[in-house]
Amino acid sequence: MKFEEKDLRFMGSPKQEDTSKVDTPFAFVGIPYGVPYHAVDLVACAGAADAVRQVTYDMGIAFNWDHMNFDTGKAIFADGVPTVTDCGDVQTDFRNSEQIWDDGMDKIRPLVRAGVVPLVVGGLDSIPPIVVGAFEGEGKTYNILHIDAHLDFREERYGVPRGFSSPIRRIREFSCVNEVVQIGLRSMGSARVSDVEEARAAGNRLVTAWELHEQGATAFLDTLSSDLPWIITIDCDGLDPAIAPGVGWPEPGGITFMEIGTIVRGLAKRNSVAGMIFTEFQPALDERGITAKTIARLMMNVIGIQDN
Ligand SMILES: [Mn+2]
Numbered sequence: 001m002k003f004e005e006k007d008l009r010f011m012g013s014p015k016q017e018d019t020s021k022v023d024t025p026f027a028f029v030g031i032p033y034g035v036p037y038h039a040v041d042l043v044a045c046a047g048a049a050d051a052v053r054q055v056t057y058d059m060g061i062a063f064n065w066d067h068m069n070f071d072t073g074k075a076i077f078a079d080g081v082p083t084v085t086d087c088g089d090v091q092t093d094f095r096n097s098e099q100i101w102d103d104g105m106d107k108i109r110p111l112v113r114a115g116v117v118p119l120v121v122g123g124l125d126s127i128p129p130i131v132v133g134a135f136e137g138e139g140k141t142y143n144i145l146h147i148d149a150h151l152d153f154r155e156e157r158y159g160v161p162r163g164f165s166s167p168i169r170r171i172r173e174f175s176c177v178n179e180v181v182q183i184g185l186r187s188m189g190s191a192r193v194s195d196v197e198e199a200r201a202a203g204n205r206l207v208t209a210w211e212l213h214e215q216g217a218t219a220f221l222d223t224l225s226s227d228l229p230w231i232i233t234i235d236c237d238g239l240d241p242a243i244a245p246g247v248g249w250p251e252p253g254g255i256t257f258m259e260i261g262t263i264v265r266g267l268a269k270r271n272s273v274a275g276m277i278f279t280e281f282q283p284a285l286d287e288r289g290i291t292a293k294t295i296a297r298l299m300m301n302v303i304g305i306q307d308n
Pocket residue numbers: 125148149150235237238280
């Protein structure tokens with residue numbers, strides 16, 4: 001049964017569009033439009049945040065805050081007090097790439113300043129630098145964990161420097177960024193051999209999907225430094241198509257739910273998650289809401305585990 005409500009809110013949490021007025025430790029934000037290459041790019045993921053909101057009604061989470069969440073070993077929200085606010089979606093003029101960046105950062109920055117952890121659903125994979133840019137200039141430094149089948153380190157593509165083949169290149173340019181670790185790389189995408197060499201030269205640590213599977217998620221987690229908070233950015237095609245079928249470029253052999261869960265939960269247990277971003281989720285391609293559910297579950301694990 002599909003629950004129908006006009007004003008969907010993630011987990012049925014309160015809504016507050018003004019991000020300077022959020023008083024919960026976590027905030028859910030939709031960024032439907034990143035910088036596109038072609039007009040059609042704007043359509044594919046625009047409904048992703050709403051699909052994640054919807055699945056939290058379909059799962060019953062929105063009405064059953066006192067139910068046990070076995071992922072965290074406790075009620076979804078203790079004493080009926082939500083710990084996340086739904087801040088709605090970034091409104092912007094998607095014909096203007098400067099505007100897309102400015103409006104996105106303006107929405108996220110008040111959360112960063114208040115110590116609220118933004119939980120963001122894009123958008124194509126051109127949105128991560130918008131979110132990371134909101135952390136820039138606040139006097140703190142962060143590590144980036146990027147999950148993706150693809151490198152996303154092109155200087156430009158089709159003459160566009162802020163498109164979805166370049167987000168990690170752009171993220172590297174922020175002075176608030178320290179380490180960049182990229183996991184889940186496999187098969188081939190827009191990256192050329194020279195782009196891989198440039199990513200390594202920039203200091204990025206690249207872990208292929210093969211390497212992660214062989215090493216195991218727990219051992220990998222142990223290699224992540226505890227010195228700085230982490231911004232986790234997940235292109236859904238980095239995950240295995242079994243748990244994230246709703247993507248434009250499904251690629252077998254991706255990161256399993258237990259692997260990504262172990263990594264995300266491990267960082268949350270350290271209280272190290274400064275922000276979380278999901279991109280490239282195309283609801284029209286989803287199968288029985290599995291991709292939306294994967295995103296909601298992982299966000300709920302951070303919300304339920306991290307003591308923010
Ligand atoms: Mn990708």
